[in-house]
Amino acid sequence: MIWRFWTVPNQLTLARLIFVPFVITNVLDYNFKWALGLFIAAGLSDGLDGLLARWLKQRSTLGEYLDPIADKLLLSSLFLVLSFRQIIPWRFTVVVFSRDICILMLCALIYVTTPLRDFRPSFLGKLNTVAQVGALFLVLLNEVVDRNWIYVGKDYLLWTVFALTCLSALHYLYLVGYRLHQVTSAASK
Structure with missing residues (x-):
């Protein structure tokens, strides 16, 4: 496995990273329908990038590191902003x-x-x-x-x-x- 950047799965993971600020700003603006839609789109891209990595035989070391980073960034950011908006109690976020x-x-x-x-x-x-x-x-x-x-x-x-x-x-x-x-x-x- 080498550090391949321009694979389809890696591009999907990078797209998921791009979703993060849009999900967060929609929660901050109380646009929960948009936030939910973007969260679902991010989840679908997460499943699709893993499926494509296996199917197209495009697994890469970069993808192995980038995928969990994208997941953690989205999930942790959402926990933080939802606690900030007092929708999730802080104990869970902490x-x-x-x-x-x-x-x-x-x-x-x-x-x-x-x-x-x-x-x-x-x-x-x-x-x-x-x-x-x-x-x-x-x-x-x-x-x-x-x-x-x-x-x-x-x-x-x-x-x-x-x-x-x-x-x-x-x-x-x-x-x-x-x-x-x-x-x-x-x-x-």
């Missing part, structure tokens, strides 16, 4: 940001000080991302459509995000520790 910042700092420190380069997300981390997408979708949908099941589902998914964020952080620390132990054991032989 937990999501704390986990992501701690993981980022830990990985950067390990990257600089050790030979470990395996920072793949855990299964719980991927499940957490799915829960975040679902929760944010229902939060935005709840601002557009007033239905009780949406309100209940939104609250349920936000608490699921809270729990999965905590569990996935602990699991990721365990995985990184295990991977680090393997790398240092192999290097000392």
Whole structure:
């Protein structure tokens, strides 16, 4: 896998990055229909870029790094702005940001000080991302459509995000520790 830039999947990921400021400004302006539509379009482009990367055999190292960055930027920005607008309680945003910042700092420190380069997300981390997408979708949908099941589902998914964020952080620390132990054991032989 090389650093290929002009692949279709990478271009879709870059387009998803372009969605972020438009989703955020629409939430800030209380244009929730537009914010929801753009959020759905970003989600579809996320699924499509992964599908095309496999189907067209255009997987790249750049895509492996760019895709989660685009996801985190959109999701974290939405948590932040929705909390700022008092639509999501701050406790959820603080937990999501704390986990992501701690993981980022830990990985950067390990990257600089050790030979470990395996920072793949855990299964719980991927499940957490799915829960975040679902929760944010229902939060935005709840601002557009007033239905009780949406309100209940939104609250349920936000608490699921809270729990999965905590569990996935602990699991990721365990995985990184295990991977680090393997790398240092192999290097000392």
